[in-house]
Amino acid sequence: MDQKKVIIIGGGVAGLSAGIYAQLNGFNATILEMHDKPGGQLTAWERNGYHFDYCLHWLVGTDHGVFNDIWKETGAMDDHVQVINHLTFSRVEDEEHGEFIIYNSINRWKAYLLEGAPEDEKAINELCEMIEKSTKMEQFEDAPGMRSAGDYMSSLWHMGSFLPIILRYGKRTARELFEDLGFKNERLLYFFNQLFGAEDFSALGLLMTLGWGMTGNAGYLKGGSLHMAMRMARRFRQLGGEFQFQSRVNEIIVENDTAVGVKLAHGDVMYADHIISACDGHAVLFDMLKGTYLNEKFEEAYAEWPLFKPLVMIGFGIDKEIQSPTHNTSYTLREPMIIGRTSTKAYSIFNRSMYDEAFAPKGKTTLLMQFETPWEVWESLKGLDYHDEKEAIRKVAIELLEKHYPGACDHIETMDIATPHTTIRYTGVWKAAYEGFRPTTNVLNGLPMKLEGLENFTMIGQWLFPGGGLPPSAQSGKWAIQRLVDAEGGEFMTHEPETAHA
Numbered sequence: 001m002d003q004k005k006v007i008i009i010g011g012g013v014a015g016l017s018a019g020i021y022a023q024l025n026g027f028n029a030t031i032l033e034m035h036d037k038p039g040g041q042l043t044a045w046e047r048n049g050y051h052f053d054y055c056l057h058w059l060v061g062t063d064h065g066v067f068n069d070i071w072k073e074t075g076a077m078d079d080h081v082q083v084i085n086h087l088t089f090s091r092v093e094d095e096e097h098g099e100f101i102i103y104n105s106i107n108r109w110k111a112y113l114l115e116g117a118p119e120d121e122k123a124i125n126e127l128c129e130m131i132e133k134s135t136k137m138e139q140f141e142d143a144p145g146m147r148s149a150g151d152y153m154s155s156l157w158h159m160g161s162f163l164p165i166i167l168r169y170g171k172r173t174a175r176e177l178f179e180d181l182g183f184k185n186e187r188l189l190y191f192f193n194q195l196f197g198a199e200d201f202s203a204l205g206l207l208m209t210l211g212w213g214m215t216g217n218a219g220y221l222k223g224g225s226l227h228m229a230m231r232m233a234r235r236f237r238q239l240g241g242e243f244q245f246q247s248r249v250n251e252i253i254v255e256n257d258t259a260v261g262v263k264l265a266h267g268d269v270m271y272a273d274h275i276i277s278a279c280d281g282h283a284v285l286f287d288m289l290k291g292t293y294l295n296e297k298f299e300e301a302y303a304e305w306p307l308f309k310p311l312v313m314i315g316f317g318i319d320k321e322i323q324s325p326t327h328n329t330s331y332t333l334r335e336p337m338i339i340g341r342t343s344t345k346a347y348s349i350f351n352r353s354m355y356d357e358a359f360a361p362k363g364k365t366t367l368l369m370q371f372e373t374p375w376e377v378w379e380s381l382k383g384l385d386y387h388d389e390k391e392a393i394r395k396v397a398i399e400l401l402e403k404h405y406p407g408a409c410d411h412i413e414t415m416d417i418a419t420p421h422t423t424i425r426y427t428g429v430w431k432a433a434y435e436g437f438r439p440t441t442n443v444l445n446g447l448p449m450k451l452e453g454l455e456n457f458t459m460i461g462q463w464l465f466p467g468g469g470l471p472p473s474a475q476s477g478k479w480a481i482q483r484l485v486d487a488e489g490g491e492f493m494t495h496e497p498e499t500a501h502a
């Protein structure tokens, strides 16, 4: 194949994946990244010897399946990476109802639920059975438009007993699922609704999320986000790919309805045979392409589909070893509390150095506190007001730390506050919606990779899939290149020629 040139806008997991598969398939790929390092939201930073990780908690595909292939092919996982499967998926401490745990094992969780709510035996068994069945669902390996009838048959066959559940709950909420199953125990229902009953959270999203965790296929990669991003970046470079950092793209150059190049913020213009956008979807459609190639579906999605609520993350570097009951605890409150300008009924604390010694020097601890905050709070917050808001958050965060870890505040060596504006500054994510569109009843409803009427252009990344996340973002990068190879009449390669398993 001739060395055709591909420009990839954005060096997050989607862009890195596209870059790697592009190089594996004989293209000449350049990743243009506005930041000074790769990874996008898959990132972390050092402060005073403490490591604050912004992203990786769990990674679907750490054990098997189509996503596992991608992690291995892109170098995100290699033989040296240790996978940690936590005993618990989540632990809640509720002001009124006490402790509730979700174990990362179906049998263990079932036993725990039955102990607390024996009257709900039938509903508990049914829920756990549904979770187990969800794990039978296999992701498609090939890109949309490149699947054979056999692929669909095989997918249906694998889905087996999960198919009726998809048909029944594909467009329904988790709350409706709990109602259908007929749970009676009020405490259990309270926790289910606290955790999964929010607004219109998808029933399928719930089942699949728990299924992945409970079958050991959604572990944590030791070293965390930035190390994972750097492994992928190294693979891209080793395959001959080129990065250009601090290169923000302002415009996609279109001639005769064909994408031919990009204009950078610092004035340069670059041309290529194919342009792949792997950055914020809203910026691509509405700014870089000036709204020219929107269709009804995109307009509806960006106008109406609910977004993830932004996060504030407070990192504490503590000069003392702290053990927590589990690696993460969510605290839920009877009445809303005020943190700065945000009113919230929940916040979480993660003890990240408990399971990854890379996060804090020996004998010290990194704790991360996190809460959701509406974008409207931050939208116009600037200058002194922004500074004051961070100070207000700092004060309350220290009080909360002291409440849950008495004495810890005397040992704070370092504090770091990342706000929705931090997310936007570093990654450009629209309204700081860190995983894009929320997985509501639209969870089966993705957006297309191609824009009608625009040639030589592909869109990838988290904004194509409600629920977002690392696996589908990386997969969309693979799919983009698979389709390009197909259009060139080539055979898609997932490994270097000498070890090819294409």
Ligand SMILES: Cc1cc2nc3c(=O)[nH]c(=O)nc-3n(C[C@H](O)[C@H](O)[C@H](O)COP(=O)(O)OP(=O)(O)OC[C@H]3O[C@@H](n4cnc5c(N)ncnc54)[C@H](O)[C@@H]3O)c2cc1C
Pocket (backbone or CB within 6 Å): 009, 010, 011, 012, 013, 014, 015, 032, 033, 034, 035, 038, 039, 040, 041, 042, 054, 055, 056, 057, 058, 059, 060, 247, 248, 249, 250, 278, 279, 280, 283, 311, 426, 427, 428, 429, 434, 435, 460, 461, 462, 463, 468, 469, 470, 471, 473
């Ligand atoms: C706090 C947090 C926790 C998370 N936890 C998990 C988790 O445990 N598991 C999981 O699977 N997912 C998790 N996610 C979600 C996951 O990180 C994202 O869905 C995924 O990283 C999206 O990848 P992406 O490549 O599509 O986009 P991004 O990561 O947003 O990458 C886009 C890239 O494009 C660059 N860019 C933007 N605009 C331009 C421009 N104009 N010119 C050039 N470059 C540009 C950005 O700098 C960025 O590097 C989490 C996210 C957050 C924030």
